[in-house]
Amino acid sequence: MNFPPADKLSSALRAPQRYELVADRLKNLILDGTYPPGARLPAERFLASSLAVGRATVREAIAELVNQGIIETKRNSGSYVLQEAVDVIRSGNTPSSPDTSPHSTLEARLAVEPLIARFAAALGKRDAEMERLLDSMEAMSDLSDPDLRQKWNACDRQFHERIAQMTCNPVMIGIARVVASAVDEPLWRQLRDTGIHDPARARLYVYEHRLIYEAIATGNQEAAAFYVRQHLERVQKDMLTFG
Structure with missing residues (x-):
């Protein structure tokens, strides 16, 4: 008896994530003509209500379809089905x-991450690499430049990973590496670039990073945890709620 390769078998047994189910539903609605090529999709709020899911899930699904070349999102306008969408869907060329x-x-x-920041603050030390990252982010003002945006995002990812390194705890460093990998995936990048797109917002993020770092460097565990949580809640709103 021939068995499928292990990677295909594990993929078949994996429960799909909610955003995948919504993306598949939207693909079917495109194929059956409900949303033909060129059509504007309904507002996220309407889709969330009609599909009985959260708005964040709809936003993830739309971002995934953007990455697959099925939908185009225009800022302050909405999401539109691309002319080649039906062919792309039928080709089945989607990430495995x-x-x-x-x-x-x-x-x-x-x-x-608030807990990791507490552990880093318990040591209460300044860190030259953290200060270099913050200086680099502050120096990048034109986020419309793709190269600068990529560098800014890399510094942002490294900043959060560096907090774990400052704990000197190998388990926390390992957790931070898993997170760093997740926030470098295409779906995260698509949502981040849609929600965090202007210089003013980037400056606010760097300011929040400064607050986090200073709390850690001065040994203020409560403040370090508070500022990390406040920052991540803002990221969550920018990526998955507003717009």
């Missing part, structure tokens, strides 16, 4: 390994 739900990633980050 789905990205982690950004909503799930943010829930996990809100649970663990």
